[in-house]
Amino acid sequence: MLLNVSYTDKQVTKKIDEEVGKPFPLRERWNMGGIGSPRLFITETSVEIRNLLILDNNRDQCNVELRPKGIIVRFRSLLETFALVIPFYKLTLYKGDIGIYSIYRDHYFIKVKADTKAIQKFFIKIQNFKADNAPTSIEDL
Numbered sequence: 001m002l003l004n005v006s007y008t009d010k011q012v013t014k015k016i017d018e019e020v021g022k023p024f025p026l027r028e029r030w031n032m033g034g035i036g037s038p039r040l041f042i043t044e045t046s047v048e049i050r051n052l053l054i055l056d057n058n059r060d061q062c063n064v065e066l067r068p069k070g071i072i073v074r075f076r077s078l079l080e081t082f083a084l085v086i087p088f089y090k091l092t093l094y095k096g097d098i099g100i101y102s103i104y105r106d107h108y109f110i111k112v113k114a115d116t117k118a119i120q121k122f123f124i125k126i127q128n129f130k131a132d133n134a135p136t137s138i139e140d141l
Helices: 010-020 026-032 047-053 117-132
Strands: 002-004 040-045 061-067 070-077 080-087 092-095 100-105 108-113
Touching: 002 010, 010 070, 010 080, 040 047, 047 070, 047 080, 047 108, 061 117, 080 100, 092 117
Parallel strands: none
Antiparallel strands: 002 080, 040 061, 040 108, 061 070, 070 080, 092 100, 100 108
């Protein structure tokens, strides 16, 4: 779900909270060592996101926020802020080429450069959190 989150709108906030949960409380954020990613530089995107990013001449960058039931990838274009809301059950992460991570949800995708240890640690944190909070599968019973 790709949304414009530039302005405070209760209905958009409600949609996001239903999809990926409310933000973590401050104490839990502290215990987790933070829930936000460092600045991520975008290398490639799906057509819908690319059409938004080419509207300005700024460097394409985004950040990822961890939520209880998913993640939110935020990026800016012109003076607007957009959010790609991805619940864990639709999230697919790939580590492709050296230092490139791909974030997929249905037909949307964003490929980001992961050239520092902090970025790589954050993606490992996402994968571990997704695995810990996944529903129990039939094979585990």
